[in-house]
Amino acid sequence: MTYDAKPHHRGRQAGMQTQRPNGEAGPVARCEDVVVIGGCGRVGLPLGIALASRGRSVVLYDINQAATDVVNAGELPFAEEGAAAPLVEAVRAGRLRATTDPACVGRADTVIVVVGTPVDEHLNPDLGAVPTALERCMDHLYDGQLIILRSTVHPGVTALTERLLERHGLDIDVAFCPERIAEGHAMTELFELPQIVSARGQRALERATAFFAVLTDKIVPLELEEAELAKLYTNTWRYIKFATANQFWMMANDAGLDFTRVRQAITQDYPRAADLPMPGFAAGPCLFKDTMQLAAATNNTFALGHAAMLVNEGLPNFIVRQRWPDPMKPPKRPRPALSPLRPPDQRSETWLNPARSTVSSCSGATASSIRATAS
């Protein structure tokens, strides 16, 4: 990690005054309303399109040249309902453009960071993802900006970012305002979901609140560290609910019973069980890794999170063993059918997940059998 980089010799200015990125005195030419770092990804691009659709001038900064080319051509690099037309319109109107040039962060008052925050092969989070992305642009940041962290972060990363900026002699307001959309639904959810807004100081809180008012009037203020936890709890809660359904489903199948009938019976006109999800592959780009971020944050004492991981990630193996108990021998006769899983949604976290790679790693015949079972 690179948090201890030496501060730049750039004089800190009081309050909202600005200083040119190159250290010269005088006002900065602020040509854009907002720059989004990591802007061509699943979160950054819909956010940029939504802001542009509300009249903001947006630059998407991304290290992926191919992704910036696609966006500048007015094309969506992934499926996102309702995003294609406003993207074309925003690019044509000059309200949205993508670039790999980090100097762009010096051209807007507000900078949003939405780079990926994965866990590694040992399930450890990368605490450096957000600070490292900012360090790449550090020479272009200036006093008086507002930096909004929107990536889902390990608790404490916002404080690390505040200290990093301080060490560079920068007087910048920092806010943490997590993204809570589901892929494929961003263009409605960005305008409908409440926005959690957090910052250490009143000024930063007010600026972040005013920024998101362009998308929604439902603002939920929190303390910074509360907000970091709130986002991790949001995803972990869903992951645990899926694990509960998946474990119940495996138990019923082991007993030769139809889980669908049992679930139907306990949820029918019984509101206290109505939130029991259908079983299915779980994790997606976020649920699994954010549960593991929370586990790491609690010194790996999060027994419930780890149990959920074992259940959800064990589901493909359970299905394979039901269909094909001995991997060395094909079954002599067809095995009894399993009760159905939640239909896979190709765009959501119920399907795009680490479990899918487990399925893919099975032999072709077994994988087809699993897909047939799952659909």
Ligand SMILES: NC(=O)c1ccc[n+]([C@@H]2O[C@H](COP(=O)([O-])OP(=O)(O)OC[C@H]3O[C@@H](n4cnc5c(N)ncnc54)[C@H](O)[C@@H]3O)[C@@H](O)[C@H]2O)c1
């Ligand atoms: N995908 C979702 O549905 C979702 C929902 C809520 C929150 N989140 C969170 O949002 C964050 C981003 O997720 P995502 O799905 O958009 O990831 P993504 O991988 O789709 O996008 C990240 C983008 O950042 C770019 N990037 C990486 N390092 C960079 C750097 N140093 N400077 C500039 N660009 C850089 C990548 O090229 C990529 O285009 C994560 O923290 C994730 O947990 C994701």
